[in-house]
Amino acid sequence: MEKFTYVIKNILLMAGVITFILAFIFYIYFPFKTNHGDNITVPNLVGMELDNLESFLRDRDLRYEILEDSSFSSEYLPYTVLQQNPSADSKVKENRKIYLTINSKVPPKIKMPNIINGSVKNAQLILRSYDLKLGQIRYIPDLAMNAVIKIYKDGDSLSVDELIEKGSIIDLDVGDGLGNQIFNAPDLIGLDFDEAKFTIIGSGLRVGLINYQDSGFVYNKILDDLGNEIYEKTKINPGRIFKQFPEKDVRVRIGRKVNLWIVEDSTNEQY
DSSP, X not given: OHHHXXXXXXXXXXXXXXXXXXXXXXXXXXXXXXXXXXXXXXXXXXXXXXXXXXXXHHTTTOEEEEOSOOBOOTTSOTTBEEEEESOTTOEEOTTOEEEEEEBOSSOOEEEOOOOTTSBHHHHHHHHHHTTOEEEEEXXXXXXXXXXXXXXXXXXXXXXXXXXXXXXXXXXXXEEOSSOSXXXXXXXXXXXXXXXXXXXXXXXXXXXXXXXXXXXXXXXXXXXXXXXXXXXXXXXXXXXXXXXXXXXTTOEEETTOEXXXXXXXXXXXXXX
């Protein structure tokens, strides 16, 4: 019986020793060797200048390595961090290496995208997707309202697919919707309404207000027998135009309204 008790005690003692050793290894030795529970939060390095990285990461027990494939973004200065791996706020061990992509000093060249005839809003979205910047917008006479007519860089006209640097500022000429056709207003005096309307619309103008009066006169400049300029008063027949605004030969832009004064014709319905 004593021998059995002795064996049991030794077994229990050995089990205790083994348990102690295992606990020491897993809960003391391994955590000490691997800094278990002593994680480091990766800082955000995007936008940081290359000259400041060494001391910044060393103070945080981290290292870095710059990847050979550089990239470019007009939003950041040259030689600043564009991307990092692991990302910011990741948990890593002490002395972990952070892999970095650095912003190139020389911007790569790209083909100018086609934004001609598109809207200003669409042009802005396309330029942004190509890492180009929208500059000044100048509105010019053109029937295409808010459509891009011409594109410029540094004051020089650009063509679609022309090579330019990423980050370039692109200026736009945009249509104002009014057109660039300026001409003399037509002479409508003496015409009936249908003739005048046909002439107005055919000239790219619009019919404005229609005014009816009982009578109407026009004054025409003529020369008398002595060669002097005089004005002759001429009565306009019913149903005919005796006054218009703008007057004939006044410079007007396409789309302008023309107001008319018509001698009332009691025999016909008004227009």
